[in-house]
Amino acid sequence: MSKKDDDEAARTERARRIGLFRYMLIREAADPSLTRHQRGALVRKLAQAEHIDADGRPVRISRYTIDRWILEWRQGGFDALVPSPRQSQPRTPPEVVELAMALKKENPDRAAAQVRRILRAQMGWAPDERTLQRMFHKTGLVALKRARPKDSFGRFEADRPNELWVGDALHGPRIDGRKTYLFAFLDDHSRAVVGHRWGFMEDTVRLAAALRPALAARGVPQYIYVDNGSAFVDSWLLRACAKLGIKLVHSAPGRPEGRGKIERFFRTVNGEFTVEIASGAGEVGREITDLAEMNRLFTAWVENIYHRRMHSETKAEPLARWMAGAPFPVPQPAALAEAFRWSENRRVAKTATISLHGNRYQVDPQLVGHRVELVFDPFDLTVLRVRLDGKDAGTASPFQIERHSHPKAKPETPAEEPKTTTTTGIDYLGLVDTAHSNHLGQKINYAALAPAPAVTVDLTTEDTSPGREA
Template identity: 80%
Template structure:
C-alpha cells in the first residue's frame, strides 16, 4: 500500500530535522577560517561527547562520520546533510506498541530491554530494543522515572555580551478577556533584555516577532539557549539559526539548568510590571486596552527602569554592561528577511505544478519530477521562491489560491464577525454633501454690487 501525503510529509520533516541536527553539530568545526590542527581538535572533542539526536536519544558520533558530514556540507551545502527519507512502512503492529506503552506506564522503572523481554514472553515475538526506546522517547514515556537526587551545578556566566542569549515564554495577565504571553530573550553576560514581545498566542509567529527585531538591533549571538516548548523546536527557528550561523541549544527535558537568569527576570516582571495591570474588572491597576499599549508600556519599563538599575548580581546596570562590548555587527536586511522565511519541500508534478496548504502553483517545466524547496513569507502565500540544491530556480506562479496565509500565521486580532447593518445614513450623507456644495458656491450678484434676485414663488404645475 503506497504511503499517503501525510506520511510522506512526516518523513520529509524528519529528514530535515536530521539535517539540522548534523549542521548544528559540525557548524563550528566546518568554519573555513580554522586550521587543520584546530579542526581536528574540535572534531575529536565532538566525537568524545554524547549528543541528543532528533529522537531525544543520547548518541555518540564517530570522527569519521563527522569528517564525512563536513565534506558533504562543503560540497553540497545544507541540502547535502539531509538524508533521503525512507519509504518503508512501519512493521510493528500498533497493538504491540500499545501493550509496550501499558507495560512502561505500569512500572516506569522498566527499561526498553525489560519491556522487550516481557513482550517476547507474552507474544512470542517483540520488536528490538531500539525501536521500543524510540517509541518511549517520542511519546514522552522515557521521562517516567522515579525521582532521583538532583545533580549540583556551579554558576555559569557567558564571558562577553552576545555570546549567549537565553529565551523563554511567560504567561501573563488577561487583556480584554484574552490571555497574554511574553516572549523574551536576555543576554547571559549583561542580563540586558535584547528582545521581547507580548502576544495573544505562544506560537512561532509571536516568537519571531520578539527575535527578529532583536537580531536587527542588537546583533547576532553565537548561541541561543531555549527549552523544548513547541515554539522553540519548530523547524522555522532551526532554519533561521542555521541561515544566520547561530548555534541553537535546547535544554534536556526535565533539566532546566542554565535558564535561571531569565526565570529570575520573569519574577521581576511579575513583581514590578504585571502586578500594576488590572487583569479583571474592579481590580486595582492600570487597564490595558490592547497589545500595542501593553508592548509600549513594557518597553518603557525595560528601557527606563530595568536596564538602568544596578543588577543585584553583576553590580552593574544591564545596559551599561552590554554596551561595554559594543559595537556589534548586525545582519544585512536581505539576509535577515531570508532567514525568517519559511520553507517546505515538494515534488513537482507531471503538469509542472506544486501544492502548498491547498494552493497550486506553476513552476518551471524543467523541474518536473524533481524535489524543490519552496521559500515563502507565512503571511503571504501568493509569492513563493523556488530553490533546488540550495540555488535559486525562479518563482512559483499562483495557479489556484485558496489560502493567502499559512495556518500557523494567525493574526493577533481575530477577524470581527460581520454586523447585520452598516449604520450608514445614505440620505443623510447626500443631504450634507448638498449643503456643503451650496455653501461653497460664489454669489456673483453680490460681488457686482447688485441686489439679490427675489426668490421665485413655486408654481403648482398640476393645476388647470
C-alpha cells in the same frame, strides 16, 4: 496524494531533520576561530558522548564521521548535511528482530550485549550491540535506569555580550479578557533584554516577532539557549538558526540549569510591570486595551528603568555592560528575510501546477514531475519562491487563491474600541512612558553602531516576516 507521494514526503522531511541534527552537533566544533588542537579535543569529546538523533534515539557518532560532516558543511553549507531522501531497506532479518525483542521482553534486565550473546549462541549470528540498543529504544523496551544522583552546579556567566542569549515565555495578565504571553531574550553576560514581544498566543509567530527585531538590531549571538516548549522546538526556529549560523541549545527535560537569569528577570517583570496593570474590572492599576499599548509601555519600562539600573549580580547597568562589547555586526536584510521564511515540499503536477493549503500555483513546465521546495512568508501566500535541489527555480504564479496566510500564521485579533473608565491613584506605567519619551527622545538605533555591510543588498527581495501582527 498517493501513498507513494506520502512516503516520499516523509522521507524528505526525515532527511531535513537529519541535516538539522548534524548541523546542531558540529556547529560548535566547526567554528573557524578554533585552533586545530581545540577542535580535535572538542571532536573527541563529541565522539565520546551520547546524542539524541533525528528519530529520538540515543546514538554515538564516531570522530571520523564528525570530521567528515564538518568538512561537508564548510564546502557546501547546511544543504550539504542533508542526506539523500531515498529509503534504505532494513538489513536485520525480521526473524532476528522478533527473537531479540522476545528475549528482551522475557527478561527486561538483559542488556543489549547479553541479548547479542544469546542470539549468537542460538543462531550463529547477531546484529551489533548498538543496533539492538536502538531497536529496544524505538520499541519502548529499554530497561529502567536508576535514579540519577543530584548534581551540583557552579555559577555560570558568558564571557562577552552576544555570546549566549537565553529565551523563554512568560504568562502575563489578561487584556480585554484575553490572556497575554511575553517572549523575551536576555543576554547572559550583561542581563540586557535584547528582544521582547507581548502577544495573545504562545506560538512560533509571536516568537519570531520577538527574535527577528532582536537579531536585526542587536546582532547575531553565538548560542541561543531555550527550553522544550512547542514554539522553541518548531522546525521553523531550527531552520532560522541554521541559516544564520546560530547554535540552538535546548535544556534537558527536568534539568533547567542555566535558565535562572531569565526566570529572575520574569520575577522582576511581574513585580514591577505586570503588577501595575489592571487585569479585571475594579482592580487597581492601568487598564490596557490593546497589545500596541502593552508593548509600548513595556519598551519604555525596559529601556528607561531596567536597562539603566545597576544589576545586583553584575554591579553594572545591563545596557551599559552590553554596549561595552559594541559594535556588533548585524545580518544583511536579505539574509535575515530568508532565514525567517517558511518552506514546504510539493510535487509538480502534469499541468505544471502545485497546491499549497487550498491554493493553486503555476510553475515552470520544466519542473513537471519534480518535487520542489516552496519558500514563502507565512502571512503572504501569494508570493512563493520555488527551489529544486536547493537551487532557485523561479517563482510560483498564483492561479487560484483560497487563503492568503498559512494556517499557523494567526494574527492577533484587533482589539475593540477602548473602554471609558474612571481610575484613581498613580499611573506608574504612564509616568515611565512619559519619562522614556522625555529622556531618550527616540529609540536607540543599535543597528547604526555596526559597520555598514560591504555587499549590496538586492532591494527587490521582499522583506516580510512572520512577526507582522496587529
